[in-house]
Amino acid sequence: xxxxxxxxxxxxxxxxxxxxxxxxxxxxxxxxxxxxxxxxxxxxxxxxxxxxxxxxxxxxxxxxxxxxxxxxxxxxxxxxxxxxxxxxxxxxxxxxxxxxxxxxxxxxxxxxxxxxxxxxxxxxxxxxxxxxxxxxxxx
Numbered sequence: 001x002x003x004x005x006x007x008x009x010x011x012x013x014x015x016x017x018x019x020x021x022x023x024x025x026x027x028x029x030x031x032x033x034x035x036x037x038x039x040x041x042x043x044x045x046x047x048x049x050x051x052x053x054x055x056x057x058x059x060x061x062x063x064x065x066x067x068x069x070x071x072x073x074x075x076x077x078x079x080x081x082x083x084x085x086x087x088x089x090x091x092x093x094x095x096x097x098x099x100x101x102x103x104x105x106x107x108x109x110x111x112x113x114x115x116x117x118x119x120x121x122x123x124x125x126x127x128x129x130x131x132x133x134x135x136x137x138x139x
């Protein structure tokens with residue numbers, strides 16, 4: 001199975017919907033079944049990282065622990081397919097948010113050097129209506 005990082009997202013959508021397409025569910029079922037060797041409808045949490053990578057996601061070990069904690073409500077150490085789908089919906093929303101942030105950064109990075117200069121940052125603040133860009137922010 002060959003999938004890219006974006007292949008799990010809704011075609012033409014921003015991923016804001018909690019509904020998955022039939023194609024997405026099929027992709028997720030295929031990935032899930034690769035690791036559900038005995039066909040009992042569950043995978044162990046140890047195999048979850050491999051499944052996520054097969055779907056183009058790259059969770060950190062801490063993120064993976066948190067996902068498992070959220071999904072495996074009964075502490076069985078196994079994740080059923082329905083739980084897996086819910087987890088993938090969350091991952092897709094997180095990936096979409098990161099993509100939006102990257103697009104916004106590129107929009108404000110006027111010279112395209114990968115950094116925001118003081119002048120570019122000042123322009124961002126003016127565009128966001130923060131008032132005077134010279135005013136210091138204090139927490």
